[in-house]
Amino acid sequence: MPTNAAIINKAGTIQTGSLSHGLLNPEQARKFIQQTFEATNLGPLVRHVMRTAKSGEIDKIGIGSRLLRAKVENQDDGYRAGVTTSVIEYACKAVRLPWEITEETLRENIEGQQLEAIITNLMTRQLGVDLEDIYLNGDESTPPTDKDYDFLKLNDGWIKQISNGGHVYDAASDTTMSLDIFYKTLQQLPNKYNNGRLRWLMSPKRAQQWELYLLNKVVEKGGAVPENVYTSPAKIKAVECPSMSDDKILLTDPQNLVVVNTYDMKIRKTTEGKEAIMQDKRFYVCHLDFDAIIEEKDATAMITNLPSLN
Numbered sequence: 001m002p003t004n005a006a007i008i009n010k011a012g013t014i015q016t017g018s019l020s021h022g023l024l025n026p027e028q029a030r031k032f033i034q035q036t037f038e039a040t041n042l043g044p045l046v047r048h049v050m051r052t053a054k055s056g057e058i059d060k061i062g063i064g065s066r067l068l069r070a071k072v073e074n075q076d077d078g079y080r081a082g083v084t085t086s087v088i089e090y091a092c093k094a095v096r097l098p099w100e101i102t103e104e105t106l107r108e109n110i111e112g113q114q115l116e117a118i119i120t121n122l123m124t125r126q127l128g129v130d131l132e133d134i135y136l137n138g139d140e141s142t143p144p145t146d147k148d149y150d151f152l153k154l155n156d157g158w159i160k161q162i163s164n165g166g167h168v169y170d171a172a173s174d175t176t177m178s179l180d181i182f183y184k185t186l187q188q189l190p191n192k193y194n195n196g197r198l199r200w201l202m203s204p205k206r207a208q209q210w211e212l213y214l215l216n217k218v219v220e221k222g223g224a225v226p227e228n229v230y231t232s233p234a235k236i237k238a239v240e241c242p243s244m245s246d247d248k249i250l251l252t253d254p255q256n257l258v259v260v261n262t263y264d265m266k267i268r269k270t271t272e273g274k275e276a277i278m279q280d281k282r283f284y285v286c287h288l289d290f291d292a293i294i295e296e297k298d299a300t301a302m303i304t305n306l307p308s309l310n
């Protein structure tokens with residue numbers, strides 16, 4: 001797969017005064033977005049949707065259950081199964097990531113001009129990490145006094161959406177971490193969604209502390225813990241997400257989590273102009289938009305106020 005730098009270089013450039021910029025075509029935009037998703041554990045697992053309009057609707061189609069009927073020879077009883085249709089609304093929010101490189105850094109670094117491509121790929125990887133963070137933790141109601149206000153206010157993330165429509169198990173009354181918490185959460189989810197595609201989404205620290213908790217129990221009781229209990233509580237695999245806080249765990253099919261992007265992505269770069277000349281720098285800005293939505297909130301669950309494992 002082409003690197004992000006190669007994708008950027010292939011984008012059509014247009015000169016506007018001292019500014020050159022590229023508007024990525026749909027294929028380039030798709031590859032660029034794909035590489036931002038690949039920067040994280042969760043990114044490749046969630047559902048990605050590309051749209052040309054910044055806001056609109058995504059069709060959702062479902063079917064019922066127990067649709068079979070008895071066959072009667074040479075008789076039509078008029079029964080027909082159907083599908084249920086609905087839509088999910090989305091509204092992409094515009095964001096940007098600016099960075100700069102000094103010409104001196106390029107001249108003196110052993111990588112030379114290749115350093116520009118290395119830094120571009122690093123910044124794109126960081127873009128992927130930041131996007132996963134906002135997909136999960138975004139909250140438009142974040143108070144202006146919060147130190148991360150400018151970041152979190154960008155959009156409502158999946159955690160906020162699940163809090164307002166998914167199944168939530170409050171573990172505040174649980175004094176210790178145990179398998180019971182996982183099973184109690186799973187019981188809140190309708191059986192039709194417990195289909196083998198569910199995943200626990202938790203922070204790496206929570207996953208590691210869960211393993212330590214089980215190991216301590218083994219030492220105390222002198223027993224053995226099956227290997228799959230460490231990584232698959234209640235027979236459901238865990239996915240470590242560094243952007244998750246330690247006091248929450250999400251439960252859903254990752255494909256139920258949807259990220260919408262548009263094809264209107266721009267990578268802008270300038271090496272001219274008064275500021276660039278005076279500071280001897282190259283300036284870059286990546287412009288894109290996104291919306292993080294959930295296809296079926298009834299198919300989500302979340303554990304909150306988890307007890308500490310320290």
